[in-house]
Amino acid sequence: MKCLNCDHDVAKLDNEHLIACSGLTLQExxxxxxxxxxxxVSTDQLNQRPxxxxxxxxxxxxxxxxxxxxxxxxLSGLLGSEGEFAxxxxxxxxxxxxxxDLNFLNEYGFRFCQDYEFDESTNRVVARNxxxxxxxxLLGRPRDAMTPVPPPDFATALAVCIGHCGEMQxxxxxxxxxxRVDADEAVVWLEREHGVAMHCLSGDDEEPVLLRTRTTADxxxxxxxxxxxxxPMPGVWDRFHASTPELTVAKELSFDSAHFITDHPAKCSNQHGGRYVLRVKVRGRIDPITGCVVDFGYLKKVVTREIVELFDxxxxxxxxxELAWRSTTEVMCVFIWQRLIEYLPALAELELYETPQSSCRYTGPSLAEFQASGGNSVLTWFQQETLGRSPWRSLLRPEAGESMRTVGRVRSARL
Ligand SMILES: [Zn+2]
Structure with a gap:
């Protein structure tokens, strides 16, 4: 067998040869x-038990x-176990x-392994680093109990966590x-030590807990x-300051809903239903490590939980x-935008189809604009405190209505 990296004939092409000849693993x-x-990969390398x-x-x-x-x-959830192994x-x-990581963790006896597994569901060989x-x-040793070891530096631990699981959008x-207890500690520590405000986007029962910086300044x-x-963490700083191509990704989801339009002059005032199709577009740079702008799985999860489960x-x-008075595609788009922008600050456009022939496209405020101005008043007419307090409402009350009518008559007389 010829090694394509060094052009030498080798008895077996494995990590031992490849790392010596080119520094690459077999997977690379x-x-x-x-x-x-x-x-x-030879069969004797497959599904080996450590x-x-x-x-x-x-x-x-x-x-x-x-x-x-x-x-x-x-903290990032990457430390797992397989039987007697961490x-x-x-x-x-x-x-x-x-x-x-290994450069530090060899103090715990960690070693690099590249496992080759035959995946029976796909009939493919996959490599896992x-x-x-x-x-x-990793467990506490009797010596530790006698001379307690202080907890490790939180700044380094949090940086390692962010380096491995942080995502910029x-x-x-x-x-x-x-x-949750770690998330709470991180939120308090970042605020206290560095004035960084974090926003928690997950419910109480959710794991993992998703935190987001409150603003871009944070x-x-x-x-x-x-x-x-x-x-010093390879690839991490570049990930958060990427100058990779910028593009738009889209996810399409659908839901079946009923509605009617109050006061509509034609048949839309009747209760009717249909299949809505929602296309959510997110614009950003390619993350050099994941190769994605945003993970489609995350996009689907957020839109499903915030919108599809609510409407379907x-x-x-x-x-x-917000939709009780008007469930038009236009008002729905404004509502959907406001529910998604906290999770998807790179949201670029929504497209909502009520039927294949009737649709609406909308680009709403950025997250910073939304935070500054709050929700759009087109959604909240019937929620506002002042509703029902206009002077005209007195006409609805028989006793006050009398004086109002008098004032009106006096004015008319002067004119
Ligand atoms: Zn070689």
Whole structure:
């Protein structure tokens, strides 16, 4: 077999040879040369179970930096377990960051592994990069109990977490944390130490907890505060300051709803139903690590939860006060925009089809404009405090109506 990197004949093309000849893993070699992994991975390499004997046991307490990196990975939900092993996964574009982690985590006995698995549902061989160690290396050791170890530096741990799971959208930084207690601690710490305001976008029962910087200025303060920790992490700083191509992605979802239009002169005043199609467009730069502007899965999840679940198989006039008076596509678009902009600050346009022939397109205020001005009054006429207090309403009351009519008559007489 000839190695396409070094042109040498080799008995076996594996990580041992490839890392020595080019620094690449077998998975990267497959991608560089556009080869299916099935051609490169031998059957004896597939679905191998790691052996505990191949991993070292750690008896000493890891240093401050190693503890902070492990804590950051725990915060981001990347620290997992497989039987007696602790594992940290890292996709193909995250390899250098995973190795940066390893540089600290070898104090816990972690090793780099590239596992090859035959996926029976797709008949494909897939490669998975992981750091792996014995779980018992991470647990408290008797020595720690005798001489308590202080918790690791929170700034470093949070920076590691953001470096691995942070997402930038339209200048707003999103962070997903696995546990609410950690999210609460991060919110308090960022506000207290750096004046960074975070907004929590998740409900109480949701995991992970999604946090977003309140404004783009908060993103700037956060990145400036954690720059010393974030900069050395491979690929991370570039991700948050990408100059990659900017483009628009769209997701289309549909829902079946009933409605009527009060006072409509024709048949729209009748109760009727149909299938609505909503196209949500988001504009931004390609994240160099994920290759996406925004994950379609996230887009679908947010639009489904905020809009489809609210409207589908419901009567639009009765699901929200804002739509009770007018459930036209135009008013619906303004309403939908306001429900989505907090989750999708890069929202570029909504297209809503009531029928294949009748549709509406709308671009609403940016998140900053929405925060400054609040909701649009077109939605809230019937919610406003002053409704029912105009002087004309006195005409509805028989006793006050009399005096009003008198005033009106006097004025008429003068004219
Ligand atoms: Zn080679």
């Amino acid at each position: 070699y497959a991608i560089r040369h556009c080869l299916p992994l099935e051609l490169l 052996q505990a004997a191949d991993f070292i046991s750690i008896a000493t307490t890891p240093g401050e930096a190693a503890r902070a990196v492990l804590e950051g990975l725990r 594992v940290i996964p890292g996709g193909i574009r995250w390899l250098d960051l995973l190795l940066w 992981k750091l792996r160690s014995l779980r018992r290396n 339209a200048g707003y930084l999103f962070i997903a944390l696995t546990r 993103s700037g303060r956060l990145l400036a505060a954690l720059e010393p920790q974030l900069r 198989h419901h009567h639009l006039n009765y699901v929200a006060g």
